[in-house]
Amino acid sequence: MIPAMPATATTARQASVTAMRFGRVAAMGVLAVLILFAGVWGSWGTAQHVMLTKGRERGTFTVARCDGDVCEGPFRPVSAGARARGSAVIEESVAVRRGLTYDVVVKPGTDEVVRSGPAGVLFAWVPFGGALLLASVVVAGGMRLTRVAWLLAGAGAALLTAAFVVL
Structure with a gap:
């Protein structure tokens, strides 16, 4: 006959399993x-x-040429207070194609534009x-x-x- 495990060992094991489960869930939640x-x-x-966009310069941007990872082209304003730029820059990505015109917003203090809409x-x-x-x-x-x-x-x-x- 095999003697049964003492109740304290089972309780201690259950407590450690619960603590480990809580630790795993907490760590993964934080991650x-x-x-x-x-x-x-x-x-x-x-x-x-x-x-x-309230208070920002909005307008249209025509992609004239792309070099490296930026594209350049003229910026034409459509919002009050915006000024025209002969050359503005946009990050080249799948979102822009040479020769097309996009609605954009100018990042404050720069000549860099981002697509809007x-x-x-x-x-x-x-x-x-x-x-x-x-x-x-x-x-x-x-x-x-x-x-x-x-x-x-x-x-x-x-x-x-x-x-x-x-x-």
């Missing part, structure tokens, strides 16, 4: 929040100019969409919250897909 914060931080640098807003939030996808993996694997992970992944995929379609 997921950090990933999401980094996504917002990466997006806000551009998104603030696109979303908060729905396309500009969605493009500005692309880093956050990637962060949502990455955080969904952490939430699913580390926290075992599959429904929340699917929600995060769906939101990230929807944001990235919408940006791709609009651009």
